[in-house]
């Protein structure tokens with residue numbers, strides 16, 4: 001056996017064997033899986049130090065059309081608890097979950113008033129407060145010793161969400177109703193629309209799994225002209241070409257990229273849920289004021 005092979009084997013043994021004395025650190029953390037990046041942030045906010053969070057669909061990923069990787073099945077098999085959005089958002093998750101035999105799957109939208117078939121409930125901050133309470137409750141059920149910490153984290157985070165919600169309302173309050181009309185790639189902002197009084201028009205439906213037809217686009221262009229939309233937005237998860245085409249045909253200017261279904265990477269402007277909601281509101285209001 002060569003020396004380098006021996007070294008590699010020893011290394012593998014060392015990383016595979018739990019070390020005596022390391023018990024109190026990583027080994028004791030609860031293992032949570034979150035289906036996509038926005039939930040991953042919320043679970044981290046509430047779980048804090050006691051929970052290790054693995055996110056399946058990462059930053060800038062499209063959870064509507066995600067194809068699970070072998071690594072995801074391993075993460076789910078190893079998880080103590082799995083957090084999903086529900087409302088039909090993660091169609092791909094069912095098979096993974098069934099294959100793993102996991103029962104501890106928490107649907108975070110439980111308790112939200114559904115907006116038709118639209119799964120994007122987190123686009124309303126009051127709904128996200130419901131998600132946060134669901135996370136705290138389910139972590140408490142799993143780990144009683146950590147419950148005071150989960151509750152304290154959730155309460156502190158909810159205060160930040162309350163402030164965020166108030167800020168967004170204040171930002172839109174100054175915009176006349178007839179200027180609050182914009183276009184996005186897919187219908188991801190129904191809850192935002194209902195909560196904050198903005199009208200969103202989109203060529204694609206509430207999922208990204210089917211492309212907009214030529215008729216959809218023609219209908220949208222008619223709507224844009226009738227309703228006098230003020231700006232167009234691409235989405236971080238979507239192909240910008242269709243929005244570019246609509247921009248050329250209608251002469252309406254592009255207002256930047258909104259974050260609907262995923263956070264940005266850490267260097268981006270939407271690395272957390274709160275940063276994402278703020279960034280979206282800032283871009284929307286700016287476009288409405290400037291148009």
Ligand code: ZN
Nearest residue numbers: 188206207261
């Ligand atoms: Zn979506």
